[in-house]
Amino acid sequence: MPIYMDRHEIPDEIKPEHVARMHQEDLKVQHLYGCRGITYWCDSERHTAFCLIEAPNKEAIQRMHNHAHGTLPHHIIEVDTRVVESFLGRIEDPEKSANSELNIIDDPAFRVIMVLHTAEHLHRMEANQLSIFSQKFHRSIAKSIRHFEGSIVQENDKVYLVSFRSVTNAVLCALKILENFKYLFPKVESEFQRLQIGIASGTPVTDQEEIFHESVTKAYQMAEFVKDQIVITTAVKAQYENENRNAIIDPVCIRVLTPNEEIFLGALLSFARKHWNGPKFNIGLMSKMLGYSRSQLYRKIRKLTGKAPNTFIREYRLNKALELLRHQKGNISEIAFESGFSSAPYFTKCFQSTFHILPS
Structure with missing residues (x-):
């Protein structure tokens, strides 16, 4: 059942x-x-x-x-x-006290969700270099997560999804992972040293049909699309400062999204998911659908992602194309047109410029 x-x-x-x-x-x-x-x-x-x-x-x-x-x-x-x-952390009742007739469980289901997202460039190295780097990289992350009492929900070579009981532990774990990452391979080119972390919080059942859907979605969006390396929600900031009365979040190390930025990011990515491979996935339609002027939209997307709207659109399409290529959903020409590009040669040029490798 x-x-x-x-x-x-x-x-x-x-x-x-x-x-x-x-x-x-x-x-x-x-x-x-x-x-x-x-x-x-x-x-x-x-x-x-x-x-x-x-x-x-x-x-x-x-x-x-x-x-x-x-x-x-x-x-x-x-x-x-x-x-x-x-x-x-459990799927059964905690052990009750021998002196207690009633098993009273005062155990919150509230969790802090961290998504760790590595850059595509990490997976473009020579095979032997990648193997050595990956082993050290993943060992370092696993060690930090254990130290700060996190639980790995999902992981692969590119993404970690981690659950914490404590906001403080989640934030400190993110800082430690980033610190270790920066000095793990000092000789690796800076473009390989890209690691982005999003942290959100919430409860397992909201009005969606997946467990922790809202907080997981927010953490993924922040890790994948916001330009800063550690990004947290306003709620996480408030919870951290509530747990640590004499501490504040350092804006130099951690980007805190305002509630309006959270709403805008959600709306932008919802629009992108619906229109990414259509002929009207452009600034004009985006401006109209999101309710901003072109200049307002440019400033908002630039501040959030570090990219101009046209670059955001192109890279969103390229990342979708990369997923299609990985899953062998067609040949290069078919995937180019499926991803909204007008020609295969232009798609190849953009793909190589972004990922430093030919789609073939």
């Missing part, structure tokens, strides 16, 4: 003890609806609770909760328990 996670918004007066009793009531009637309550997370500070339940469908979960205590979840998503454990 599928596994689901639901989200409950709990009133201020409801304490972890009340949530534990509600969970017990669920367990008493779960068999009537073919469900099996696995565990839950309760966050008394943010007034949320999240239940992990095996069930035939979402409706069975709603009926079980309604029968047990009348409190319906605000949203339910299907999840993979391996992914849940990677993000949250």
Whole structure:
């Protein structure tokens, strides 16, 4: 049977003890609806609770909760328990005290999400140099993540997705990784020394259909498209300074996106995803759809990405083309036209200029 996670918004007066009793009531009637309550997370500070339940469908979960205590979840998503454990660290109840009749779980599901994104140039070196570099690079990252108590959710040669309980640990880990990276290979050309990190925070179930969707999406967007090497949201900045009363985020080392910049980045990339391979993926349509003048759009994109709008558009298309080439979705001419380029020779010229290698 599928596994689901639901989200409950709990009133201020409801304490972890009340949530534990509600969970017990669920367990008493779960068999009537073919469900099996696995565990839950309760966050008394943010007034949320999240239940992990095996069930035939979402409706069975709603009926079980309604029968047990009348409190319906605000949203339910299907999840993979391996992914849940990677993000949250457990998929079963913590061990209860021997002296306690009720297993009260006051364990927040709030997490800080870090995405580490390496430049394409890292994968353009000679094979022997790449092998040596990759081994040291990945060992260094894994060591830093363990030191700062992070949990690797996903990883490959290009991207790490990491979950932290502590904002402080996430920020310090990012700084340490960047410090190690800069001095790992001092003789490597500066264009190879590109590493970008995005940090966002949030809870596992929002109004989307994937676990930690909003915070993961924000972290990916910041790591991949914002020009600065470490980028965090305004919420992460506030949480860091709340955890460290006498500390502030150094703007020289870390870029903090304003709420308006976060909204603009999301809107820009949503537009790009819809129109990237169409003939009207240009500044004119972008300006019209996003509601800015050409000059405003130029300034905003330049400040955020470090690129002019035309360069952003071209490189967005080239990165999509690179994905198509990697997955062998066609020959070079087919992928050139699929990516919105008017000719294969021009596509090849742009590709080589950006990635320092021929598409072939």
